[in-house]
Amino acid sequence: MTLEILTADSLAPMRHGFFTRKGGASSGVFEGLNCGTGSSDQTEIVAINRARVADAMGVAQDHLAGVHQIHSADVVVVNGPQLEKPRADALVTSTPGIALSVLSADCQPVLFADEKAGVIGAAHAGWKGAQAGVLEATVDAMCTLGATRGAIHAVIGPSISQRAYEVGPEFFETFLDEDPENTRFFAGGDGDRMHFxxxxxxxxxxxxxxxxxxxWTRHCTYFDPDRFFSYRRSVHTKDPDYGRLIAAIAL
Structure with a gap:
């Protein structure tokens, strides 16, 4: 099966893609293109999947950069092949031949590009990272490499949609404390539950x-199991683990 790669016109002509789970070598709960090195999938199979992504992005396997994601606002600058993954949630580069990648399974994978300046970025933005400022930090880091804020385009890839994202009152209070206007991101649910x-x-x-x-590409990870992995869906179906989707952009 061939890879399925979602793209956005606003990021063209940069090579980029939000990869679905189709076209991978994994099986079982990981069936398809599981690129999560932190999953319990077979290491050699994940390596095969990641090699397919690198090939699709037109870069060497050791030029497919990533990070050990920790739900932070930390950004790293990539200048060449990585010997190990730093602990962070976003990457930026102005070096040709590098592909930046992030993993997700409900959280937001976000790709950034300033074509004129030749600067790109990628961020993993769950609610914690987004609230901590990872998206703004990625933009700031791109600007330090020569990007112009008003020339940066950003696209959020497949993520969990509001109707699938039920949260409790403590979660709501966290956002209310940040800014009372954040109530606009919540809709009522059953009892004291809400949807974010x-x-x-x-x-x-x-x-x-x-x-x-x-x-946003408007693809929901939760409600499309044939195309996307979803952490929350795996919890509801009591699966032992779940696959990770990959999003990447290259110079």
Missing amino acids: DLPSYGLSRLRSAGIASAE
Whole structure:
């Protein structure tokens, strides 16, 4: 089966893609293109999947850069092949031949590009990282490499949608404490439960950062099991583990 790669016109002509689970070598609960080295999938199979991604991105396998994601606002600058993955949640580069990648399974994978300046970025933005400022930090880091804030385009890839993201009152209070206007990202649920709109929250923060454009591909990871892995769905179905999707952009 061939790879399925979702793209966005606003990031063209940069090579980029939000890869679905189709076209991979994994099996079982990881069936398809599981690129999560932290999963319990077979190491050699994950390596095969990642090699397919590198090939699709037109880079050597050791030039497919990533990070050990920790739900932070930390950003690293990539200048060449990585010997190990640093602990962070975003990457930026202005070095040709490098592909930046992030993993997700409900959290937001976000790709950034300033084509004129030749600067790209990638961020993993769950609610913690987004609230901590990882999206704005990625934009700032790109600007230190020569990007212009008003020329940066950002695209949020497949993420959990609001109707699938049920949260409790403590979660709501966390966002209310940050800004009372954050109530607009919540909708009522059963009892004291609410539904959080993670992509809309991400878009709001990106647009407030003053970049050229921000959009979401509008793909929900939870409700499309044939195409996407989902942590929350795996919990509901009591699976022992779950696959990780990959998103990448290259110079």
